[in-house]
C-alpha cells in the first residue's frame with residue numbers, strides 16, 4: 001500500500017482503529033444502500049454458527065465466540081490475515097472494482113472523474129506494455145541519481161526524490177502544530193530503512209539474521225534488474241548503510257513520547273543539525289516555502305544523521321538512492337520487479353504464498369491514489385442517509401456516556417474531571433464521507449502508469465506543502481470513505497468513521513441494539529478513548545499539547561496505565577515473542593475505555609425498554625458477544641511476528657479478552673468465578689475511564 005507523500009504515519013499523527021495496512025483504502029459490497037433500513041423483525045446480529053461451545057466463555061471468550069470460525073477458516077493464500085476487517089476490505093475492493101469498470105466503460109470526458117479513474121486503473125492493468133517497458137519508466141530518475149557529484153547536489157536530490165515518495169532519511173509531514181493546532185507546520189520524522197523496523201537490522205537472533213539475508217538477496221536482485229554492476233557488493237553496502245541509520249533511530253516506544261518529539265527549530269538551527277546535508281538545497285528542490293520553524297521529532301537521530309551523511313561517500317549514497325527508487329516503484333514495473341518485491345515483503349516477511357490478483361492490486365492502487373474521487377462514487381452507491389442518522393445518534397449517546405463515566409470516576413479529583421469534561425465537550429465527529437471533496441488535478445493517461453503515479457505524488461506533495469503555515473482545514477479527512485477503519489486525530493480532537501466500516505459485524509442496521517453497541521459502539525468509544533489515552537491525554541480539546549491534569553491525578557493515571565502495560569506484556573503469542581505492553585498502551589487504553597463507555601451507553605439506551613432474550617442470550621450477553629465478534633481474525637505467523645514489533649495495536653484475541661478480563665459487568669453477564677481463566681480479583685482489574 002502506498003504511503004501518502006509527506007503524511008507519514010507519525011507518532012503525533014492519527015490513531016487508527018486497526019493497524020493492518022491491508023484493509024486500508026478499500027471498500028465494500030455486502031450491504032447495499034437499499035438494505036440499510038431498520039427491519040420490522042429484530043434479529044440478534046449474532047453469528048452463533050461461529051461459536052465453539054467446547055471453549056468456556058469464562059476461560060477464553062474470544063475463542064468461545066469465534067472458535068468454530070477460527071478452526072474452520074483458512075487464510076486466503078494471497079492474504080497475510082483474515083477476519084472481520086479483512087473480509088469487509090476484500091468485499092469493498094470488489095465494490096470499488098465494479099465502480100471502476102463502470103467508469104472505464106463510460107464514454108468519459110477528459111478530466112472527468114470517470115476518465116481519471118478508468119484510465120488510471122487501465123494503466124496498471126496494461127501488463128504487457130509494462131513488461132515490455134521493464135524499468136524504462138524510472139530511468140530518468142536513476143540517471144539523475146547517477147549524475148550527482150557532491151554533497152550539495154546529493155542534498156538537493158534527496159529533496160527532489162521526496163516529492164515522489166521515494167524514501168530518504170529525512171521524513172516529512174505537514175500536520176497541525178502541536179502548540180498551535182489552528183496552523184499547519186512541517187514536522188521532521190526519522191526515516192530511511194527498507195525493512196519494517198530498526199529491530200530487523202539490530203537483533204541478533206536466528207530469525208532476524210534469516211530475514212536480513214533474504215532482504216539482502218532482494219536488494220541484490222533489484223540492483224541486478226536495473227543493470228547495476230557489482231550488485232552484490234553494492235547491496236551489502238546498502239544494508240550496512242541502512243543498519244547505520246537503524247542504529248541512530250529511536251525505537252517505536254520512544255517515538256510515542258509526546259514530550260520528547262515536539263522540538264521546534266529555526267531553519268538555521270535545523271540546517272546546522274544536519275551538518276553537510278544542505279537543508280536549503282533540500283528545501284529548494286522540494287519547493288518548500290519560507291518558514292520560521294520546523295518541528296523536529298527525533299533531534300538526536302538528525303544530529304547523528306548530520307554526521308553520518310558526510311561519513312558515507314557520495315557514491316554509496318547514490319547506490320542507496322537508486323535502490324530506494326527501484327524499491328518504491330517495483331510494483332509498477334515489469335513482472336520480475338513485482339515478483340522480487342512480493343517474494344520478500346509478502347512471502348518472507350508475512351507468510352503470504354500467492355500474489356494478490358492483478359485486478360485487486362489495481363483497485364487498491366487506484367483507490368489509494370484517487371481516494372476521494374473513488375470515494376464519491378462509493379458513497380453514492382453504498383451509503384445511506386439512514387445509516388448516517390443512526391450513527392450520529394450512537395456517537396451522541398457514547399459522548400453522553402463518557403461524560404457520566406468521567407463524573408463517576410472514583411480516582412480522579414473534581415478539578416481534573418472538569419478539565420476532562422471540557423476536552424470531551426470539544427470533540428468533533430465525522431461520519432461516512434467528507435462534506436467537501438478533494439480534487440485531483442493532474443494528468444492521467446491510460447498508457448503511463450509510472451508517470452501517473454509520479455504526477456499524483458507531485459500533486460499531493462504540492463498540496464501538502466501549500467498548507468505549511470496556513471490555517472488547518474477542519475473539513476479534511478485522513479481516510480477515504482471506502483476504508484474499513486476509523487481514527488482519532490489528537491491535533492484536531494476529532495473522531496472519524498468512514499462509510500465502509502459502517503456495516504456488519506460492526507454496524508448492523510437490521511439488528512438489535514446490543515450487538516451494535518458492542519460493535520460500532522465500542523469502536524466509537526475506542527476512538528473517543530484515544531483522546532484520553534497515554535498520548536491523547538497530553539492534548540487539550542483544541543488539539544494543543546497542554547497539561548490539563550492535576551499532578552496527583554496524572555500520577556494515578558500513569559500507575560493505572562502501567563498495570564495495563566504489564567498485563568499485555570504477559571501475552572505471548574509465541575514462546576519467544578510477547579506483546580509490547582508499552583507500544584500498545586494507547587490502543588489498550590482505548591479498547592478498555594471503549595468497552596466501558598459503550599456498555600454504559602447501552603445500559604442508558606435500555607432504560608424503559610423491555611428486556612428481550614434473543615437466541616438465548618440476555619441483552620448484556622449479546623453486547624459482549626457483539627464486541628468479541630468484531631475481533632474475529634486470524635493472522636499468519638510471520639505477519640503476526642512482524643506486527644508484534646511494528647503495530648501499536650495488540651493482536652485481536654487480546655484486544656477482546658484483555659479488555660473483558662478487566663471489566664466487572666462481563667463477569668456478571670457470564671457468571672465468572674475464581675478459577676476461570678479470565679477471572680481476576682476485583683482489586684486487580686484495571687479501570688481507567
Ligand SMILES: [Zn+2]
Nearest residue numbers: 015016017590
Ligand atoms: Zn485505536
